Amino acid sequence: MESFSVRGDRALGPGDQDKLGFREVAKRIAMSLVDRASEDGLVVGLEGAWGSGKSSLLFLVGDELTRLPTAARPTVINFRPWLIGNRDALITSLFSELSNQLDQVALAAGDATPISIAKAKKAGKALRSFMSALSKAGGMVEVAGDVAGIGAVKFAGKGLKAAGELAGTQAPPQLSDLKDRLVASLRELGHRFVVTIDDVDRLEPGEILEILRLVRSVVDLPNVIYLLCYDSEVLAHSIQAAASVQNGRAFLEKIIQLTVMVPKPEAFQLRQWFAEALQQIGTAKNEDERERLRQVIDQEGGRQLRTPRSVVRALDSIRFFWPPLREIDADLADLVWLQLIKDGNSALYRWIEEYCGTAAALSLGTARVDEAEKSQQLAALEAAAGERVFDDHLYRHSFSAQLAGVTPNFSKSGPAFQLFERVDDRTRDEAIQSRRLASPDHYRLYFAMATPSHALTQSDFNVLWEALATSPDQTATVLLAFQRQNAAGTLTKADLMIERIKGGAYELLDGKQCRNLLMALANSMDEAFRLRPFDGFAFSSQWDRALPLVGLLLGRLKPAQRNIATRDMFAEGEAIGWLTFVFRHEIFAHGRFGDRRRHDSDWVLATEQQLDDAIRIMLSRYKAMALKDIQQSPRPLSLLFAWQQAGDEKGPRQLLGTHGKSDEGLLQTLEGLTSQINTSNRGIVTVLSRENIGPFLDYEEAVKRVKALAKKPKFKGAATKIMKLIDEGKQF
Template identity: 50%
Template sequence: MNRSSRPLPIRGDRALSSGDVDRLGFAEVAERVAASLVDHASDAGIVIGLDGKWGSGKSSLLHLISGELDKLPEDHRPSVITFRPWLVGNRDALLASLFNQLVDGIAMVEFSRGNATADRKRKFKNAAEKARKFAASVSKAGDLLEAVPHPIAKVGGGILSGAGKLFAKGEATDLSSQKADLTATLKDLGHRFIITVDDVDRLEPSEVIEVLRLVRSVADFPNITYLLCYDSAILAESIKRGANVPDGAAFLEKIVQLTVMVPKPETFQLRQWFADEMGKIVGSIPDEQRDRLRSVIDQEGGLRLDTPRMVVRTLDSLRFFWPALRSEQIDVPDLVWLLLIKDGAPALYRWIESYLLAAATVSLGIGSISEGGAATELGELVALIGSDQMGDMMYRHFFADQLPGMDATYGQDEAGFKIHQRVPPLGRDAAIRGRRLASPDHHRLYLALAGPSHAVKQQQMDEFWRAVTAGPDDTAAALRMLMTQPISAELTKADMLLERLDGSAISDLTSSEAEHLLIALSAVMDEADRNGSDYSFVVLTIWTRAERVAVRLLQNIAAERRAEVVDRVFRLGPAIGWLSSLLRRETFAQGRYGDQRKSKDDWMLTFEEYDSVAKTMIARYQAMPAEDILSQSRPLQILFAWAQAGDERGPCAMISAESETDDGLLRVLNAMVTKVHSSDRGTYEVIQPSSARPFIDLEAASARVFTMDATTLSHEAREWLARVQNAFKNMDKRQ
């Protein structure tokens, strides 16, 4: 990638200026229009319209026309006056500004032509004085003009004549005669003036009417050509509203005698212009990106780059964002695709933004998308893309290919897309490695110039892999460090790491590295699960993520090392709660308990390994004090794993012995309290009968709890008593 720190100037919405490259061949058009302006100027004055869509290059063409006029020989060269009515505050100022600029234009001609004859200089001076006098009188007549109805056909010499009667006799107030005098003077002067008025269609409707009134009925002098730039469709609508007429286009035809249409550039010209300038901004990119970039420019660029302004706007967006993103090594085709949509279809961009945020939430396991929600999103997408593009199968395929979990559909009865589909781990990992827009770790770089708060930085990943290579203790320390870095109220960067390991990364590990990581997980997973029963029902717990990783790690361990590693993990691993969840998983998967037997391909352990592991774990349970088991983050997980692995009486005996004292019973029941999430009651605590009854007589326990004398209990037990009593009451409300 090009790492140059060369500044990338933003062009903005400005016309071509001297030295700019004419990418669309407007220079030839400008030369011909300039020639026509001089050859066909009307002695009575003329109003010419330069008509083109917003962004089509009207201002640039106007600039080029002015440049061509400046090239003419002095004796044929007209004076070009640039009039910008949107800078003027009110009607009186509008009139005064126009005539003052005309005066300045006449004076400039007089000054610049030092070799003119005395008679010629006198004529210029005379014309300037009369224009200045007329401007002053017209400005004074502003109040009367304010009262005149808008329709331009009613404004003319009669109004000016009437306005003259308002002034004192000592003043030269007959505007009609002043205009006639100035008209004769300008005609006698024989010098042509071209007054350009750009962006007429951007004025307010009332202002549009004033400008048109001015050029057609008040300032229609000989040898003066008005060149108005506008989009006729927009201007006609403004006239319709401002003049209160039924047909704004027909009204405009009464004002503008001649129209020059801004030539519409070929779409391939616009795409080539964009591609050439984009290459200067981003520099060289990998071949794979270059091929996809061509498709982006052809597909999305062909749709969005419909005017020169859109080319300039999207290039400016790239110039603005690229310096900040260059060092992030993001995917250039993805960035260009998103910017084309951002500038060409803002509502569709917002949809994409929302979709990516939701997809990242699902990928992380902290959210889900309902069928109804997905259906609503899909309907919005179809409406935003539009029927024309939805009918283009190639475009649908191309669009779906940019976003995670999206597929194009082609059946007659199908909606055109499937969204929020499951993203395979290999596909997700490829997007992350490529720092693509579809990456759950990098999409925010494209949307907000910010990396996601949940992402594990590359430096942290490098440090983690070095630890994995070094040994299990270093790996455990690296995991503990990530466990101290929260990314939400319930998750840490350790969650993020394990989520990302469930993909191609594990396949690349050596046998010893897989062994180190598995042993490390068996050491720290209980430390990562201090709020085991508090997770929201839509959240994948860190145990679930670690379990997925463990299954794949075992597959990577060499056959001659496997038995020893399995024994070490289950016999010595401190994370007894997490190991119990693995044991319970295998108990059901192998059909040792219940009716959920799975195929051998889904087993983590072989049949023989399970027998050995179950024996090892039962021995560990039997040797553990009840207090140690009940203080675990998920004690019920251990009790069920113990019973379902083949020792059904063991946990019951332990519970019975512990429950002989009131303190012990409260310790047992406190360990069995779980949280329930309800739409009507919110979150509250209960003792689930289905979880507790396999190990304790729940009714007898409840009776004891509500008859206990709190004064005989330890301080800790008194706290348990209040919690357990409340849980029993909530349990009764649910039944």
């Protein structure tokens, strides 16, 4: 049994369950750290807000690194600086950890391995020599201003310069030579070391600066990869305070060479450089993707690729993210567009991430966005993008083309975009099939290298398609199995499958499969309701989703087959509650009851003959039902109204009147006539109203009898409960 004990704010550890689905993300990060990182060393930042799961993901990355094959497995050093008292101790501790691990590498080395004992011992000796000399030199590290005003790292005390730092001051030859020997021996050893440093942003500002200096200068060594875990906003502020610089984020970018955001982001010459290098990383699948990629490089590249560093960082980001996405046929143009924005404007990247999540929820019917929120999101977009960015109409068009439901406005007045506009089914399905950023099933791949938790798999479709080719019973079994599986929010996999079939997949079904699916729905939808009940005020229930699918499936059949399928569905379907739901919709849509006949495009049953058949069949079924069976259906009151609205005014009155002659029968009958009211101050309230009782029983007489029964000991409890429901009904 799953424990619901409060575990506190701590990261995942050995034996803990990965409830956030970070394992696959961690596995891909681990593989990229080993396969894609340069032998010159690398500093990777694992970025995310406090509480977003950074430490858990960091643990999983370390765990995945230890599971790699022996030949590819790096040595992982979990360096925890908050346990160490001061700057000198930080340096000593990290070097000691590295030295100890080099000794372990030497012990594990042998003639049968790529690493020789001699090389490992040589690297260990070089490291200890450098450590000793550095200790004697004082190891002082300080910041000096550079031309950018950000600050550069150098050694003070004995005056040793860190490699790649300020030019003009010669380092002492002895210490410099020792570091060169250490660099050469580690490069020759050819073994990877991954140093993980968690919660950097929780240190004091001065300690943060020492850690960053440490990984970028003092221990900037070949084949040593650092994985730092932090909140970039917090870290940038701490750097500004500790280093007395104006731009903490720019300083941080000099230290961190590549970032991974945790999952809930001359100009022509630069673009040409980027485009030529990109061809070595990935190629477009078809002409459409190639043309979109060209536009992305011209439009977004022209805005974001302003420096050589921005080109290198963008290319490195794509090298890091593209290999796992390529395996699942993701869209290269979408990835390049997003990575250019991430490296050039992280605020805009995060806005896109949030927008895509909301747009996906809208597509699934699990969210609403009112006009006020649309205005807020538009203001947030303009603030993140920067002032007057969207004045360029060409860029406005290219930006909107990447995202679902974003429509550009090219008039001289009004906002630049309309957000969260309705996306037609065909456009949505094309995005899903192409695994685009605009796909509600695949957008998260581009942010977290993982599909959304609600995404359907090809295996899911294969299982259903096999069942559709077999029988209605097998199809119903599969649909109910999907109904038991959570997807997103209150949605199940059955909800998503119905949406996908309705969205266009039904066109792939032959006549037999259409009939099998119709009968499966007619047999299983009441059980689906019992598995996942919904109230009558659901924004878009599963019954609502399945309703138009009936019309689409019937439309795939020839007229004679269509009539037979309609009769079989209503006559043999076991889901009497859902069939009643469909039936009532058609009675109103065709104008058989009520005064608002709807356009035939809203009809599920395409002809009056089909509706006549349904009326005849359903009236016959209603008359044959016992009151107990009616009350056990998902919505008994709806069934009784359907019986009357189909033309048999007396039938339900006679059934309920007969059953209500006894005192016990009256209370049971009234209990089945309750309904729910959605109030503004009390939420959903269950009531017994005159409108529900009057069509089937004499209201005044029924109330009088219940009041009398409330005074009798035998019926007091049940009758009092009924009276409370009646009193509630009088208020609405």
